[in-house]
Amino acid sequence: MTHLxxxxxxxxxxxxxxxxxxxxEGGKIWPRIKAVxxxxxxxxxxxxxxxxxxxxxxxxxxAMHHRYRAGDYESWKxxxxxxxxxxxxxxFEFGSWGGEFRAEFVPEPGEIVASxxxxxxxxxxxxxxxxxxxxxxxxxxxxGMIAHTCIEAxxxxxxxxxxxxxxxxxxxxxYSEEMMHAALDINMxxxxxxxxTTTEVVRAFSDSTFAAxxxxxxx
Numbered sequence: 001m002t003h004l005x006x007x008x009x010x011x012x013x014x015x016x017x018x019x020x021x022x023x024x025e026g027g028k029i030w031p032r033i034k035a036v037x038x039x040x041x042x043x044x045x046x047x048x049x050x051x052x053x054x055x056x057x058x059x060x061x062x063a064m065h066h067r068y069r070a071g072d073y074e075s076w077k078x079x080x081x082x083x084x085x086x087x088x089x090x091x092f093e094f095g096s097w098g099g100e101f102r103a104e105f106v107p108e109p110g111e112i113v114a115s116x117x118x119x120x121x122x123x124x125x126x127x128x129x130x131x132x133x134x135x136x137x138x139x140x141x142x143x144g145m146i147a148h149t150c151i152e153a154x155x156x157x158x159x160x161x162x163x164x165x166x167x168x169x170x171x172x173x174x175y176s177e178e179m180m181h182a183a184l185d186i187n188m189x190x191x192x193x194x195x196x197t198t199t200e201v202v203r204a205f206s207d208s209t210f211a212a213x214x215x216x217x218x219x
Contacts, residue, residue: 016144063122
């Protein structure tokens with residue numbers, strides 16, 4: 001088992017796309033990821049990690065996909081395939097239930113929601129990097145949707161920007177086990193320093209909190 005250690009002063013949890021359309025029964029995309037998500041208990045693990053981060057007083061950031069609005073993409077000269085799917089399916093539609101945070105992931109006061117990304121990377125054309133740097137963050141722990149698109153794209157971009165990245169493999173999901181394997185076992189190990197389980201990260205959060213408390217008592 002990998003030994004993990006995190007400092008809440010430079011480490012943050014990054015939650016990617018916890019929209020109802022993705023991770024709630026009745027969501028537009030949920031039927032496509034349900035089998036994989038339920039097989040690894042993805043959503044309960046996401047909740048567990050978020051709770052542990054909050055308990056340990058780690059900062060929490062959200063990288064959310066652009067919510068569809070009428071007129072989006074219509075005047076664009078070129079539209080990427082993934083954007084065309086969002087256009088055709090009106091996924092995460094602004095003002096709709098599907099375009100809202102699932103209830104358990106609604107940001108609490110002090111948590112940061114970056115500007116919405118239009119394609120896959122949470123960093124591209126958003127203020128995520130600025131927000132992280134202004135809060136002194138150098139290390140990211142990543143959970144959310146979807147492993148081979150937004151998770152992988154964000155992790156790659158994070159590495160390019162100099163962040164140290166941990167991905168929690170059972171707190172992400174995808175459309176198939178094959179896609180999960182490609183993302184987590186082939187592609188992301190080139191960019192993420194650690195790809196670990198919820199149990200490992202929750203234990204690391206707890207150890208960090210205990211160590212910080214012990215230091216405070218010693219002072």
